[in-house]
Amino acid sequence: MRALVILAFVTLTFAPALAADPADPGTIAWNNKIAMHSPNIDGVFVVQDDGTIRHVQSGMICPATFANVKLWHLETFPSPRGKGMDVSCDYGRNGPNNRFVSKLTLFATIAPDGTTLDGAFAAYRSEVIRANPGIQSEGPLPLPPKVTLPGEWKSESFLERRDDRAFTSELIVALRGQWMFEVRATYDGSRGDPMVTEQSSPSDATNAQDDRSMAATAFAATVNTLPK
Numbered sequence: 331m332r333a334l335v336i337l338a339f340v341t342l343t344f345a346p347a348l349a350a351d352p353a354d355p356g357t358i359a360w361n362n363k364i365a366m367h368s369p370n371i372d373g374v375f376v377v378q379d380d381g382t383i384r385h386v387q388s389g390m391i392c393p394a395t396f397a398n399v400k401l402w403h404l405e406t407f408p409s410p411r412g413k414g415m416d417v418s419c420d421y422g423r424n425g426p427n428n429r430f431v432s433k434l435t436l437f438a439t440i441a442p443d444g445t446t447l448d449g450a451f452a453a454y455r456s457e458v459i460r461a462n463p464g465i466q467s468e469g470p471l472p473l474p475p476k477v478t479l480p481g482e483w484k485s486e487s488f489l490e491r492r493d494d495r496a497f498t499s500e501l502i503v504a505l506r507g508q509w510m511f512e513v514r515a516t517y518d519g520s521r522g523d524p525m526v527t528e529q530s531s532p533s534d535a536t537n538a539q540d541d542r543s544m545a546a547t548a549f550a551a552t553v554n555t556l557p558k
Contacts, residue, residue, distance in 0.1 A: 357381045357395050368404040374414040375404045383419055388509050390438045391555040392419035396547070398540035399423045399434050415440040423537065425518075432541045436552055437512040441505060450510045451484040451503040458488065458501055458514070465490040471500050472521070474543040479550055481506070489520055496520050500545040506556035513549045517541035 358381040365377045376384045381394030383404065395401060399421040409415040422433040441450065459465055471485035483504040490497050498521055502513040521542055540547075 354381070354394075357400070361394060361401050364401050365404055370406050370413075371404050374406050374417060375419075385414070385417055385419075385438055387414040387417075387440075388438045388556055390436070390509075390511070390552060392436055393548070393551050396421060396434065396540070396544060398537040398544060399432055402433075409440065411440045430518075432517040432537070432544075433515070434544050434548055435512075435514045436548060437510075437514070438556065439510045439512070441508055441510045445505065445510065447482055447484060447503070447505045450505055450512075451501075454501060454503050454510075454512050454514075455486060458486075458499060462488070462490050462499065465499065468521075471502060471545065473546050477543070477546050477550070479546060480554060483549070483553075485545075487521065496523070498542075502545055502549045504549070504553055506553065507558050509556050511549075511553055511556055513545050513552075515541075515545035515548070517544075 358377070358379075361377045361381050361383060365371065365375060365383070368375070374386055376386060378384055378391075383392040383394070383401070384390070385392070392401075400423070401419065402422045403418075403420040405418045405420060406414060407416040407418075416437075416439045418435050418437045420433070420435045423431050425431040465488045468487040468489055471487045473479065479502070481504055483502055485500070485502040488499040488501075490499065496519055498517055498519065500513075500515040504511045517538075518541070519538070
């Protein structure tokens with residue numbers, strides 16, 4: 331891995347990637363545009379006046395945006411329990427030349443009868459490993475300083491390489507009433523290498539730090555909107 335060059339303006343602490351102002355007209359317009367062009371979400375997702383996105387079936391509220399990623403997709407997946415019972419809010423950011431840098435996805439899925447937190451986490455963990463051959467576990471996700479997450483949850487962090495680039499993937503899972511809640515984040519570089527170089531701008535450095543706290547931030551911002 332290439333050497334890290336820290337710029338003078340970078341402070342490598344993990345401040346939460348707080349959501350941008352949800353009342354920003356540009357964010358609201360963007361989210362409405364995404365909803366308008368998302369297939370099969372009638373009766374499933376509603377963009378609210380503040381730009382947040384409400385999942386009708388569970389009550390989950392997806393944030394309007396985050397400081398480092400914006401809404402990319404609203405998706406519904408086939409479910410034997412019916413429409414709207416397996417969904418996601420998907421956020422992301424591309425870099426120069428439209429190169430993928432960071433992605434965050436929030437999933438709400440109705441749980442099969444008898445589901446436990448351990449069982450839900452094992453299933454989602456298997457999905458991550460199956461979709462990313464060669465991925466390496468780095469153990470439970472280390473939380474940013476002074477960040478605590480509500481309720482019961484399980485997590486894991488992974489490191490992988492794609493086309494000679496390192497990526498980190500992070501997974502947090504909770505069981506809320508009848509709903510399984512999953513946060514999945516993937517970003518450029520390892521947790522210890524925020525990919526900051528002499529050519530990076532101040533916003534690049536801030537986004538890189540926010541990438542490393544976005545899974546925990548998204549979980550904390552969303553999990554309590556699901557019914558217990």
